[in-house]
Amino acid sequence: MAAVDMQNRGPRTYGNWRRPTSPGILGLGSVGTVLLLGGLIMVVAVVMIAGLLEAVILGGILGLVMLAVLTKDSHGKNILSRGGARVAWWSSRSRGSNIYRSGPLGRALWGTFQLPGLAAPTRLTEHTDSYGRKFALLYTPATSSFSVVIGTEPDGAALVDQEQIDVWVADWGHWLANLGDEPGIEAASVTIEAAPDSGTRLRREIDMNMDDEAPAFAKAMLGEVRVTYPSGSSTVKAFASITFNASHRSGSKKRQAEEMARELAARLPGLTAGLQATGAGAAHPLSAQELCETIRIAYDPAAAVLIDEAHAAGETPELTWPDVGPSAAQASWGGYRHDSAYSCTWAMTSAPRGNVQSGVLARLLAPHRDIARKRVTLLYRPIDAAKAAAMVEADLRAAEFRVTSTNKPAARDSLAVRAAAATASEEASGAGLVQFGMLVTATVTDLEKEADARAAIDNLSATARLRIRPVYGSQDSAFAAALPLGLVLPKHIKVPAELREKL
Structure with a gap:
């Protein structure tokens, strides 16, 4: 019998994340290549019909357009997309749609505190599952989708063997892959929120268990704990949102x-x-009351203390969906002011290059002293098996085309071929294919700490080997998408994401 030496095995790593590519020439995608060739044909036609001068003018315009498409920054954004975002922001600000006022003196119907922006038309109902648990069902008319939110209590990786962590990561991968086989699932998201603890639960626990006959020293010690321990402490909550299509x-x-x-x-x-097998702990669907409290606190962090105190007193603050939005909100180019707080949201533009270990996001998810509330949301879009096979094969052909289209291929193109081949091999072996993204929201209650929060997020993203950028011009929409509401952002974009990727 052979013995396996587990001590010599190195730490397990993960990687090979790829962005789908499209074949084209000069670094363009398929749509960009078609536009370039069509433009050249038009130039030749103008030479034959109108003359050389008109053809030169048309060629100059075509060259400027191609230059705007090909010139990209470190985040992969070209001049055309950045200019379009700036024009859309100017249009939104001129119409006043970046300013929101609700309540009796606001613009919301019937004097309610309706959610702003993308979440405004959502409707909430409550039902009971087969286990007798109440769950909130959120309907988004704009995308014809239903969402459920699952609350979890992650165990964390402290004092846990690495073998158990590897099992959790594997089960998480299986859970995501199985979403592609679930009928009707469009998207999923995981939100990890780190926020200051009000200390109400600790004080209530001490008051309920304090023995009147306890020694004076023990009472004094617990009294000091009751006062000092809540200061600077934090709480971490996790939510998983699953979005279903309304059509079979x-x-x-x-x-x-x-x-x-x-x-x-x-x-x-x-x-x-x-979900419980992935290390998420006890998982239960959120009721309508719990979801209303979560969204209300996100838009108005000052309400968290009042809600905690109400629960500590044995009371339930009854909230309805039309009353969980902010009373005032205003989006700027790089931030979002809502009720008692100011937030900024970043979007991931590039996944970590190379291989990483399972704890790569640990510091990004942990509470930070310069950020009052931090919300990290992972966005997933599972792909069904039939579409996944065609996608990985097309990506492999596109990578091979870029290598064979030149006599001296770049090292990055050669590496892309091997990565695409590995992805295709894994998919053929039964692995699931998932598109993913990330949103990071930092919220402060004091505007003077805004610069510190931005610097903290920049440093934390570097430790996670992520490349992120603020969602300029769409801070209000990004803030709503980072909440556990099940919003599918690609369905709210006028220009389809598939078309922009092939440009």
């Missing part, structure tokens, strides 16, 4: 909330049970 399949009739709730009532126990 393309072209079929859209289901209503009651019909969708009956189906999800039987599917939620399986989804929560699979």
Whole structure:
């Protein structure tokens, strides 16, 4: 019998994240190549019909357009996309749509505190699953999708063997891969929120368990703990949102909330049970009251203390969905002011290059002293098996085309071919394919700490080997997308993401 030496095995690493590419010439995608060739044909036609001068002018315009497409910054954004974002922001600010006022003196209907922006038309209902647990069902009319939010209590990696952590990561990969086989699932997101602890729960626990006959020294010690321990402490919460399409399949009739709730009532126990095996701890669907409290605190962090004190007193602050939004909000080019706080949201533009270990996001997810509330949201879009096979094969052909289109291929292109081949091999072996992104929101209650929070996020992203940039011109939409609401951002964009990637 042979013995396996587990001590000599190195730490497990993860990597090979690829952005889908499109074949083209001169660094362009398929759509950009078609535009270039069509423009050249038009130039030749103008030479034959109008004359040389007109053809030179048209050629100059075509060259400027191609230059705007090919000139990219460190985040992969070209001049055309940056200019489009700036024009859209100017248009939004001129219409006043970046300013929101609700309540009796605001613009919301019936004097309510309706959510602003992308989340404004959402509707919330509450139902019961097959385990008898209440769950909130959120309907987004703009995308015809339903979302459920699952609350989790992660165990953390402290004092946990590396073998157990590897098992959790593997189970998390299996859970994401299985989402592609679940009928009707469009997207999923995981939100980890680090926020200051009000200390209400600790004080309530001490008051309820204090023995009147305890020694004076013990009472004094617990009294000091009751006062000093909540100061500077923090709490970490995690939510998983799953978004379902209202239609069974393309072209079929859209289901209503009651019909969708009956189906999800039987599917939620399986989804929560699979999530518990990933190290997420006890997973349970959020009720309508819990979801309303979560969103209310996100827009107005000052309400967190009042809600905690109400729960400590045995009372439930009844909130309805039309009353969880901010009373005032204003989006600027690089930030978002909402009620009692100011937030800035960053979007990931590049995943870590090379291989990383399982704890690469540990410092980014942990609480930070310069940030009052920090929210990190991982966005996933599972791809079904049929579409995944075609996508990885097309990506492999595109990578091979870039290598063979020149006599001296770049080292990055050669490496891209090997990475695309590895992805295609893994997909053929049964691995799932998932598109992912990340949003990071930093919230401060004092505007003087804004610069410190921005510097902290820049430093934390470097430790996670991520490349991120502020979502300029769309801070209000990015803030809503980072919340556990199940919003699918690509469906809210006027220009399809597939078209922009092939440009």
